[in-house]
Amino acid sequence: MKKYSLIFFSLVLIFLVACSNDDLKGKSKDDGTTNSDDEKEDVELTFSIWGNDQHAEMYEEVLKGFYDENPNIKVKIDLIPFPDYQQKMSVLAAGNELPDVGWVSEAMVSQFIKNDILSDISDFSKDDNFDMNDFIPSTLELWKHDGKLLGLPFSTPPMILYYNKKMFEEAGLETPTELAMKDEWTWEQFEEAAKALSSGEGINRTYGARLFREWTNFATLPSHTISYGGSIFSDDMKEFTWNSSEGVKTFEMLNRMMFEDKSHVPPGENIEYEGGKVGMYSAMYSYMTNAREITDFEWDIAPLPKGPNGRAPLLGQAGIVAFEGSKHPKEAKELLKFLASKVGIQAQSMFFVPARKSVLESDEFITVPNNPSRESIQLAMIDQMNDGYTYPLHEDWTKIESEIIKGIDKLFAQMESPTVILEQMEKDIKPLLK
Incomplete structure (x- = not known):
């Protein structure tokens, strides 16, 4: 009898110890702790x-x-x-x-x-x-x-300029890189080159320039204004300052290139730089992905042109x-x-x-296959990173940007003169800045 009692007692003890361990494990999980062997949650x-x-x-x-x-x-x-x-x-x-x-x-x-x-x-x-x-x-x-x-x-x-070296060679022009290295790459030279690179009719027409990646993206235009000593907004973002002689000069340049010289891709037309029919194209470095795929012509990059007050690429x-x-x-x-x-x-x-x-500064960044030369990257981008302008910070920027685009659309449609367009922009944007 004692022998059976001892066996029974041992079985009960084992059962209680097992239950106790299970309780401890459960408590550990309830407390938010896990055993070292537990896997992390997916x-x-x-x-x-x-x-x-x-x-x-x-x-x-x-x-x-x-x-x-x-x-x-x-x-x-x-x-x-x-x-x-x-x-x-x-x-x-x-x-x-x-x-x-x-x-x-x-x-x-x-x-x-x-x-x-x-x-x-x-x-x-x-x-x-x-x-x-x-x-x-x-x-x-x-x-x-x-x-x-x-x-x-x-x-x-910084915003940079992609250009078609083949078109410059055929036109007998110095390239933007060659002019920039001599400190002679100006907005006036840009306009003259755009005219010289433009030729042909209809589907065979080539254009010297395109300053818009998307037609609602006006990021290159302030670079022209600022390089002539103007601005888009006051530093405290309380005043719209693009309505100025420098601003009018920018809008007149665009109007002249599009509608008088016909050296700029017409508004709304999607004639892409990589197709070989655009001589100069302003875009960010991210466009390099597309440019690396170009095999029909030799291309390179250069800084944006300068004005009397230097360069001011969008950063x-x-x-x-x-x-x-x-x-x-x-x-x-x-x-x-x-x-x-x-x-x-x-x-x-x-x-x-x-x-x-x-x-x-690494070779991995600069020597990506089909990238421009180290010298071109240094000149067009790295040397420009301290001289650009940044987009203004304003909580209603989306609304402000919409009003600017409305004004540029009027220029595209030749509805108003640059002076009238900028005056109306200021009138429409002023309440948003308050």
Whole structure:
């Protein structure tokens, strides 16, 4: 009898110990702690961009390194057309459905700060491996607000000029690069070259210039005005100052090239530079993706022309942010940190002018296959990064931009003179600045 009692007692003891262990495991999970052997929860993050399929493919490739370090995280890339991007982010914010991480352009920053949808990432500076000091200091200013860092730049390009070397050679003209190296590349020379490069009729017509990548993108026009001593807005963004003699000079130049000399691609026509029928084309470095595919003619890049007050290319700036409201804020910041690391910026430099000094000066950035020469990149871009203008910051920029585009549309339609157009622009924009 004692023998059976002992066996029974032992079985009960084993049962109680097993139950106790199960309770401890359950309690550990309830307390939010996990055993070292437990796997991390699978997470999917959304990363929004306004780029193209090539940009998405580049990110898919570089993210393989992120997945190696974070096997539980997957990233969905959401491509949104640029004209719709800001509006869509605002709609998603209202519905608490923002992506975890995304691109933000300089023109969007003011509104997004006002809406309080950008996460503070100031603690990145505490990570020595991240090396915040590698960023060119001026590229961080846009992303600083009230002592916080709200994003990191991945693209800081000056507007540059792509030109068809074959057309210049056939016309017997010095190239923009040759003139710039002699400090003789001016807006007057630009106009003269555009006229000389234009010829033919109908479908065989060639044009000397195209200053618009999209017809609603007027980014090159302020460069002309500023280089003559004018401005678009006052520094405090309280006055519209484009209605000036310098502004009229800019609009008259465009009107003259389009409708008198017929040296500029006509309004609304999509005659692309890569087709070989446009001599000079102003665009950002991101257009290099298209230019690298050109095989029908030799091309090169140069800085924009200068005026009496020097050069003033648009310094486009885009950054990557972690949006507020993410269900996975820790993982979102890890993704942002990876994309803004040297590895991430190096991968993105295939398309964008990098903000990290180590990448900007690297052979990997400059010697991409089918890129222009190191000398051309230095002259057209790197040397211009301290002399450009940036888009104004205003929370109602979308409305202001819309009024500017309305005015330029009137010029395209030859509805009014440049003087009248700029006067009306000032009248329409003034209330928005208040």
